[in-house]
Amino acid sequence: MMRITTSFLVFSLSLAGCAGDDSGTATDTSTSTSTSTSTTEATTEGTTDDSTSSTTSTTSTTSTTASETTSSTTDDSTTGVTEQSCESFCTIYLDACADFKEFDNQASCVAQCEQWPLGAPADTANDSLGCRIYHATVAKTDDPVVHCPHAGKNGGGVCIDQGAPDCANYCTVYFGNCKDDNNVYADDAACLSACGAWYQGSEADVAGDTIGCRTYHATAALGDPALHCPHASPGGGGVCVLP
Secondary structure, eight states, X not given: OHHHHHHHHXXXXXXXXXXXXXXXXXXXXXXXXXHHHHXXXXXXXXXXXXXXXXXXXXXXXXXXXXXXXXXXXXXXXOSOOSOOSHHHHHHHHHHHTTTOOSOSSHHHHHHHHTTSOOOXXXXXXXXXXXXXXXXXXXXXXXXXXXXXXXXXXXXXXXXXXXXXXXXXXXXXXXXXXXXXGGOOOSSHHHHHHHHTTXXXXXXXXXXXXXXXXXXXXXXXXTTOHHHHHHHHSTTGGGTSSOO
């Protein structure tokens, strides 16, 4: 009987030990879970903060870029003209360049102007309306003697494209193909003087009040001078004239 009691006691103590171990395991698991949760929350908070910071930074960069673009657009408006049109140009030109008699009036100015490429408001060189508006505007407050020729028909050597038709070539071709009764010029100087007042246009011109148009017809006069020499003349023969 004594042996059975002793065995029962040992068995009871063993169970107690097992219960204690389970308690310890539960505690460890709880602690581990709590630690893991805290770590996850901390990571999430850090990620959220970083994301928010990144978003704020991106927004700030975007705002700065937009601000810079707006400023650049404003700075590019060098002429002060809100409308890039022949009417605007001619109004400015006839006021600023009254001593330069390239155009008889607003209507003749607009008619000539409509041959020019539009270009951009920021143009200060090349064959364009934008370039001529710039120089006509500057002429009002700076030096009309310098800037009015740039704003004129032939661009004064500034508002002109490289490789544009030129007077020297035109006169050479004209005198080569338009002779005797087909020639309207007294000499080469008279040809160059008349040509100097014309808009250059382009080599592709077959009509219009341009050097390009007259050069084309002076070249074509090799085959039929009676037909083409009048077109190549200062009067344009009804072809090399304003539309």
